[in-house]
Amino acid sequence: MNAVGIDVSKGKSMIAVVRPFGEVVVKPYEVPHTTSELRKLAGYLKSLDGETRAILEHTGRYYEPVAQILHNSGIFVCAVNPKLIKDYGNNSLRRVKTDKADSMKIARYGLDNWIELRQHTPMDTIRYQLKTMNRQYGLYNKSKIAMKNNLIALLDQTYPGANALFSSPTREDGSQKWVDFAASFWHVDCVRCMGQTAFIKRYHTWCQRHGYNFNSVKASEIHTQAKNLIAMLPKDSLTKLLLRQAIDQLNVTARTVELLRTEMKRLAQQLPEYPVVMSLYGVGESLGPQLMAEIGDVMRFERRNSLTAFAGVDPGANQSGRYEAKSSPVSKHGSPELRKTLFLVMDVLIKKAPSDDPVFCFMNKKRAEGKPYFVYMTAGANKFLRIYYGKVKEYLASLTTTE
Secondary structure, three states, X not given: OEEEEEEEEOOEEEEEEEEHHHEEEEEEEEEEOOXXXXXXXXXHXXXXXXXXXXXXXXXXXXXXXXXXXXXXXXXXXXXXXXXXXXXXXXXXXXXXXXXHHHHHHHHXXXXXXXXXXXXXXXXXXXXXXXXXXXXXXXXXXXXXXXXXXXXXXXXXHHOOOHHXXXXXXXXXXXXXXXXXXXXXXXXXXXXXXXXXXXXXXXXHHHHHHHOOOOOHHHHHHHHHHHOOOOOOOOOOHHHHHXXXXXXXXHHHHHHHHHHHHHHHHHHHOOXXXXXXXXXXXXXXXXXXXXXXXXXXXHHHOOXXXXXHHHHOOOEOOOEEOOEEOOOOOXXXXXXXXXXXXXXXXXHHHHHHOOOOOHHHHHHHHHHHOOXXXXXXXXXXXHHHHHHHHXXXXXXXXXXXXXX
8 A cells, every 4th residue: 555645836836746654665755747757657666565645635726747747647536635634643642734744644634534535536628627617617706796896886976876787687798788887988077068958969879889778768767867976086087097998897897798708608508417407496597507517517416415515505413412502504615616605596596596406495494494694505505415416417417328
């Protein structure tokens, strides 16, 4: 039994090999993350007598090239949750935190949990691209929200309430009517300096140019409201520059978000479980690909409890002697991106309130019992994942049987 502990960092890894009863085969040494060095490492590990298993932490993206090359070389690779490594073997009063000590700790963890180690299977290209794209989608979506709030803050000083003038949904290219309106009428004086008839005519021309529906009553309301608004910033070139920059940045980011959403849908449609995932209530063209991106291949989870633990929505337990807690918080040790997506799905169910959906009925029951918001939302996410696991795994297994 050769347990290979790999402490991964950016651009390099610390390697240690140990055997049972404390036998150190290889003292910790450094290996750069290059193709030649990692293949050299794989060749050496394969030359060791006995069974060899490589253990590393499932952190960030740094471990992926190491795991991929070792796996392709035919070595058993196990990617472990760093929380398990952190909690393992803390039986010393000394606090030693070095790469060498961590590689030895990971190797000893592999020996003590040899039977329970699960082999790492790299995601296929489509799943890898989908997950990477989802992370970029989340990043740009956060930037979009920040830029939107920044534009509203500026408009409150030049045209208060301009963001609430229209309720039109976002277009496929990411544009919004109120943003396009602010680009042309960036200051309240751009509206009230004209007469009502002149503004209605100009507003009509603006609607035709941007492809929006024209409503003369709405135009009259906008002109009337503008007369009573107070602008804190003057109508000059500097103020216009600030608004222009904010609008341009928001439009660029919004287009990127919609482009990523479209590409994620295209990639998700190529995965076999797409029709099953999309049939679940609360999952749409946006949340469906996000779920598939963060969960990955459901076949890698042996039990449904493994999937709920991966998401961090599994209920905890707190019992000692005669004491037994009636309610325990969830672990939250899993994927935060997956939990966020699950909460968005639960929010859709709460708003739509489908009476025949089992997840909503379960959440509604918990809510009727007086459970707090996060309690019944998390419980609903747990039940949703169990249904997801059962349906998707059954469907994938049927495809394998048919083939």
